[in-house]
Amino acid sequence: MTEYQQTFLLSMLSNQAPELVNQPFPENLDLIQQDAEQLMESQFLASIPERLTAMGGFATLEWGPAIFIDPSDIQEDTKTKTYNATATNTMAVFSTGSTGVYTIAIAGTKATSIFDEKTEDAKVGVLVDWAYGVPVEQPVLKPRISTGTNDGLGVLLSLPDPKTGVNLATYLSTLASGTVITITGHSLGGGLAPALSLALFGAASNISPSLLKQGLLPQVYATAGPDIGNKDYVTYLSGTFKATTPPPANKYEQYNCKIWNSLDVVPHAWSPAFLSQIKSIYKSYGMDTPGYVGGVIDAVSADIKAHNYDPLPYNPYYSLDDALNGQFPGKFQPLDSFPSDSFINYNCNNNCNANVDVCNFVTEMLFQHIDAYFNELQIPFQAPANKMDACAITQKLDPL
Template sequence: MTNPSLDAYQQVFGLACLADRAAQYNGNQAQLQQQLQYDLSYYFNNVPPVEIMNQTEPSTADPSIPPLLGNWNLVWGPALIEETDEDGNPTGVADNALYVVQCDSVAFPGGPTIPAYVVAIAATNPSSLYDWETEDFSVSEIINWTTYNPSDFTPSAYNGSDPYISKGTATGISILLNLTTVETAVSPNTTLEKFLTSLKPDPNTAIIFCGHSLAGALSPTLALYLKEHALLDAFAFTLVYPTAGPTPGDITFAERFNTTFPPLPEGWILQSGDYQHWNTMHWNDLDVVPHAWANEDLQLIAKIYGASTDFFTGLKLDALQKIAIDDGSKSGAPYTRIQNQPLPGTIQSTYGSHSMNTPPQSLNDYFYQLASQHTDLYTGTEDSNGNPLLHGLILPQPIPLPTTNNPLPLVPGVTKVTKDEMILKVINQIIDWILSHLVLSQQENSLRNAETDEVQSF
């Protein structure tokens, strides 16, 4: 069989992008599960039929996919979770999702052609306030990695010697390890850990963990956890391909990951492409997200697209930067990227149908540019007729949507979230985050002033 047109790095990144499909929909957990399975049936073999969508047999990938992406079989999942909000109401979105696929023959550039499994983890769902608050922004408290138990963990003070991860990262790993596949998924009623430890792969098999954005922090952390607990010993190679991720932990944690996962297995040949490194976080240098949470990187985000000449826009962006720096610094742990490779971003003038001013003259300008840099620059873009517009930093063009039944039919009860709705949700989530911090800061100042007045009255 001829090798697919995408190399192994690009295939793995494409698989991570497919995990993000769940974020394109609103619905309850059962509906979202069915929709994600239905979507994945176009790309993979062995996806269980979604009866409500008139499928009767496990899937065979569309003939157009293996020549591009490779011939992958769904072997676990997909698994996703719909969380509840602070009032106990379901969020109506997939807050976390992942799946596992397997291929009998993957040609690794500079390395062997061997079987491989890929654990693909979904990015932040822009519609999920739970993701933003509980996983992405929860960095002011930290968890000691040496004592971390995904089922029971408590923040502790930084001691300056042990490795630490953010509370948000710890929460995300806990969710992923506790997800159990539903009856209608592949390998039903099993956790990821139980599934992986039950495998008896060919002795020369690789396992790869991948994910974008939030999952760019979760995928290396999950791989390290499973590796250190001897749960991946059946595999000859454990690799990680994270993209656009914030820092999962402090400098000692980063060093621990780097030592455990060198950029290339022994004997493999380094390739020339900027995106062609294993166990390395690849990030567009104009993407705001991977600038979190190291202090020196956060100091760049307000003016990353140029200093706004609009006073109020500049004020809000400065507030965003200051709050991010304060949160990232509060624990005392020096957040540090794992080994990483920057990719050269370019300022964009449009995002979908939206024009953007550079430097930004409004928050919309800033966040549309952010969204473009965080998504389109990695995957490439096409026009409405499928013609290339932008060559991506990793994928030349996006993984194609199904060529038949386009737009893709929806499971009853599911609604589609448009690209514009997603970016508006991102803007609103971040504005609410800024406002909540400003209110908290005002409350703390009022409390301090009251305490000062009380002392002075004596």
């Protein structure tokens, strides 16, 4: 297994925090968020050794898993005095025995997380100033990122290790000079991973300046992430983490470059260079983008323009990979031959109380966002016990 395959598997492992279902209320209901986070961390921690063994035993957990659960991701039932909860943000650090690399894995969007969809993923209309330092030799740079990414980044930087209580920056300060640090994430994690890397290791980082003198060797492996910042953010990021030049034949075999599938909807957001392509992304394969989805794109675009004047309304988002150096050609998956071993349960039939066209689009979108990356990286996988339900996700997304 290559280092890129190992990194991707650790990235996907960070997404496996268990759902909490019908958990009894704590004695003090005001502590329900803390109760849920501690319980979920404990359950996830207990499952990780077996999961790592199943992946080939190439890695060891070193820090975390640290989990944040926003109150909106906790559903209380006052009649039964129970609650359900899903992870909002999850992060863990692993070491790889054969290479000595430490991997910071950041979870992406969970289909059941309301906060991710409505805040970290979709809160893009307003950009905020980069809060973690700008190089003094480049005073004209004014990096800005989406409010949602800024919120998520703040969560990650403050997460404590459940055992020691130390945050990520403090933990990293204990590693030896020359240690390679790979920061990775997929989807939402693919947007957060570069931002976290820049916050920790950017030339003007104000998180922990001692990290910059420690001799650590950071690199980014971000897959399927949206574009979350303006041109100055991309300039600062690409100047700090330089991509492989020229790009390799296998696009996924490189660091410090956005790795993305040409048929994946998510990485087409939010830069204007690619956002409009979503409206016709599968058209050449006979699948139209539903009017509902196009309406969402128009609404988000209008929201972005309404909050950004220079002096006219415009979209300030800038692509991390406008040259397509990290984009690999996607392979459309016909729904009439949908694989049984997919991560997605394709069930867009008459029993699904959702628009069939939207459900079919969501199914293809999910396949291209998850399965296609395993296929491209040539990582064999078995159908998970709990698949992503295309019908249920369509029903959940439709009202957003």
